Amino acid sequence: MNCKDNNTNFLIQMRCDIEREIMTLTNILNKKNDQLKFLTKIVKQNCNHEWIVDNIDIYPEFAEDLQIKYCKHCLLNDNT
Numbered sequence: 205m206n207c208k209d210n211n212t213n214f215l216i217q218m219r220c221d222i223e224r225e226i227m228t229l230t231n232i233l234n235k236k237n238d239q240l241k242f243l244t245k246i247v248k249q250n251c252n253h254e255w256i257v258d259n260i261d262i263y264p265e266f267a268e269d270l271q272i273k274y275c276k277h278c279l280l281n282d283n284t
């Protein structure tokens with residue numbers, strides 16, 4: 205086995221490791237997304253929401269603001 209083979213084998217191993225890591229992280233991300241959806245639903249149903257309407261200056265130079273509405277307790281917005 206020459207040096208080039210060693211380098212190629214190293215790259216193959218590295219590629220496999222990264223591929224496996226991405227699969228693991230994707231699984232973790234999917235589980236976290238499911239947990240977030242579940243918790244959001246519970247909070248949305250149980251919080252005694254007190255809605256606050258606020259303006260955010262997105263492009264102050266154009267005097268454009270975006271109006272947002274969020275709960276001062278749970279921080280959910282009315283689109284959540």
Ligand SMILES: [Zn+2]
Nearest residue numbers: 251253275278
């Ligand atoms: Zn709330």
